[in-house]
Amino acid sequence: MVQSLDVLQETPSQTAGPYVHIGLIQAHAGMENYYDEELGQSPIEEGALGEVIEITGSVYDGTGWALRDALIESWQPDAQGKFSKQDGADPKVHGYCRFAADAETGEFTLRTVKPGRVGSRYGVMQAPHISLWIVARGINVGLQTRIYFDDENNAGDPLLSRIEQTPRVQTLIAKKTGEGKYRFDIRLQGDGETVFLDI
C-alpha cells in the first residue's frame, strides 16, 4: 500500500430538476416576496460604468425545442475587466445574475454592462466574455459556457484558440442585432451544438 492523499473528492452533482425555480428564483415559481430580497436579480446597479447591453436567447434541446424550465447564472467583470472583489472594481457591478427561460416562450434576457478584457494566468489577455452556468431538468451536471461578442476582437483569446474545430467557435459568439442588443442561443445537442467547457 502507498500513503493516502490528504484530499477529499468533490460532492457528486445531481440535476436541478423541474422545480429549481423554487429554490433559486422564487418569483418565477409563483412565490413573490418569499424572501425580503431575492439574490442575483441584476448584475448591475443604475450608474454602472460602460455600455449597457441586452442579450436575449433560448436554450434548445437536441430536437430544436426551446427549454421552458432552464435556469442560467451569469458571472462577469465590470467594463474595466475587474471582478467585484478586486481593487478598483466598479461598485455598481456585482457581476452575478440568475435568470430563467420564460415559461411560455422559452426566451431569456440578460441586461448588463459589456465586460472588459480580463488577463489570464500567463499574461495573455482574454477577449471580453460573460461566463454562464446552465442547469435544468435532464442536465445532470451544470453546463459551463461563455458568451463572447461579434463586435469585439476575439483573435488570440486563449479559450477560443483552443477549440480545434474553428467553426464551433461561432457557437460562443453573440450576434449584434441592434444598438446595445445581442442574440445568444444555446444548443445543448445536435446541429450547431454549443461548446461547453470544463474549466
Next chain:
Amino acid sequence: MRDQDALMPRNRDIHPVPYDPAYKTSVPRSPKWALVSMESSASEEFGPAFGHNKFGPHDNNLILNYTRGEAPAVGERILMHGRVLDENNRPVRNTLVEIWQANAGGRYRHKKDGYLAPLDPNFGGCGRTMTDENGYYEFLTIRPGAYPWPNRGNDWRPMHIHVSVFGSGFGQRLITQMYFEGDPLINHCPIAATIKDRSQLDRLVAPLDFSKSRPLDFLAYKFDIVLRGRRQTMFENKLEGL
C-alpha cells in the same frame, strides 16, 4: 490560499454521466461532443459574494419561513446540518447554501407541479443560509415526501432535498441532492443511478444523526458537501507573457 489561485480540475468520474437513457430527459439535453477543457482563469476563480444583511431571520427555518413565524409546517421535523469543505479539507467560510424541497406529501409549491397530494398552507419549501467560520450550516425543515414523476411507467423519486452551493469562485458552482439514510427508493431511482459509482452515490445519502437531534423536538441528518479546491502555487513554470 487566495481567491485567484487556480481551481483543481473536476474529476468527472465521480459525477453523473450526462447522457443516461433511463433518465429520459437527459437524452435530448446532454451534449454530444466532448467538453473543452482549460486551466481555470479569473473568470472561474472569482465569484459572487453575498452578505448576511440581505437575509431574513427565518431564511434557514423552513418550518416557519413561509408564514414568517405565524404557523408551523406539517411533517417530520428535522435539522439538516453539515459542513462545506473544499478538496483540500479546508472549511468554505461565508458561502451561500440554498435548499428547496417538496412538502411532507411530496408536493412542490410550484405552479407547474400538479401532483394530487395537497399543498401545506404553512410550507413554502425553500431556505438559504451562509456557512460560518468553520464552514458549518444548518436548516430546520420537515422531511420531504417521495413523489411520482413521469419518466418510466412507475418511477418515484426518493425523499430528497435539493442543495445549491457557491464556494469562492464561480467555477466551484454545484447543485446536488441530499437523500435520506435507509430510503429504499434510492435503489430504484434513475436520477440517483446517473451516478455510476455506487460509493459516490452513497456520499449523497445523509445519515441519521442523534448527536444533533433535540429531544421532543426534531431529528437530525448530517450532510457534508465538498467543493472543488484550489491549487496552491509553489512554482509557476510558465512566466508572465510567455
